Amino acid sequence: MRGRMVSANHAEGERYYLRLLLLHISGPMCFEDLYIVNNVQHPTFRKATLERGLIESDDGLSQCLTEASLFQAPIALRRMFATILTFCEPGDVRKLWDDHYNALSEDYRRQYGSIERVQNMVLTDINIFLQSMSDNIDCFDHPKINENVDLESGVFREFAYDEIMWHVHSNIPGVFFIDGPGGTGNFFLYKALLANIRSCGHIELATASSGVALITFLGEEQTHSRFKLPINLENNSVCKISRQSGIAQLLRTAKVIICDEVSMAKRHALEAVD
Template identity: 65%
Template sequence: MKYLFKYVYKGHEKQVIHIDKDQENIVINEIQKFQDARYISPPMELWRVFSFPLLQIHPCVMALQKHLPNQQLVRFKDVDKMEDIVDREKEKNSMLMSFFEKNKVDSNARKHLYKEFPKHFTWNRSNHCWRTRKHKSMIGRLVYANPAEGERYYLRLLLCHITRPTCFEDIYTTNSVLHPTFRKAALDRGLIETNDSLSQCLVEASLFQFLNALRRLFAMMLIFCEPGNVRKLWADHYDSLSQDYRKKYGCPERVQNMVLIDIRVFVESMSKKLSDHDLLNVSAHIDLIKRLS
């Protein structure tokens, strides 16, 4: 697939020709004599003269944009004033926001997922709204999101399974429960795999791993394995993760914070932040004691 993509989009054919007289001991400066030329064969030229189609995508594919709440894409120039940018952009709806608005006023639109919208509606770029499609067809594809992107990835996951949302709150809500994050909403809907395999891995590792290595393993799971319920994984294995600190310190709060600080160090060593994951916060005074020690 990669080869076909590179072959199709490699561009026009090129060749460089340079002729020198026969001379001995001639030194050629290839940089100064380089010429960027384009070669067009007679068939290619005739194809263009008669305006024959050069390429075609069938069926047409529309990239559907998505964004987190209040994080719409705004385009502006360096010379634009902030007031003018705000006045110009506040009346424009993104594809996703127009999708919500369409579901509010059109009962037929509520039957379709966001990715199915281009089959039944057309996107009007000038008015920034969806209109009923009258002819032809088109396939919709949500813009890709990596699991490492966090909430943006889970928003994409939810949009692929939820119909009739009229606002972001409808996506946050599952079984009449308003969740604080898209991740928890996706977990409640069963769209994220459970932590059984990760939990079993930590159980086995706790039998022979040193405590510091066990906390490093937990941090690696946060970064690379994307556990569905981080709080539950933390609660189930907290005793194993904190065994050495519980023997050394009598204060439960200090023990918890010492474990979190160790995990934070491992997470930050992989260029990530502990605050990006659903874990408890580190107390400031405990953090200071840890740094001084």
């Protein structure tokens, strides 16, 4: 009769563990029989499944996060946490969240005093990473995101967005340098700008001067490649782009050019692009 048992996903919690127990325990007379292991009655199906050795504990996952918190930034920990949720199938997500929340929220707690706002921002970051893996935070046992709490990571982000979009829609050229530490919304600002530009049917170019930034920001192209910069930059270096080429026309048409991690680039590269 096993073939007629309804399948259950790991994310369904107790329903999944109940099915797992039914597949491995013969002759249970009632649900209480499934809770009992070695004459000890456990409060949940998961606990009974764990005691029977049918699943592994989350100790290894918890230790992994603890070790990473010693040298990784909180944003990297949130990405790791989302990866664990999607690919490692932890049994007790809420306990994993409670045990490592301080490390996951360290950067936001330093900047903001509102407990709800900090939690919302951490959950929002994790949800963004989960969505990039075709998953969603609502599938896991987490505190819920409070839609009534402001999710903005900084006032500068809203100001920069409004100022840049005003220049774009007014066809007035301008150069903006956005300097914000990790966790203050630089990535969110870039995404919002690019999405708005594309929705208006305009062309945008997103580049990055470092390989690390390329990994973080999907869709970017390395600055050297986009602007045809020489490998060995000197005072009189120029971009190898002819006036009538397709790249030159693309640069003329683009409404916005974003160069991420521009402070990591050499002065000669910026002068050549200018």
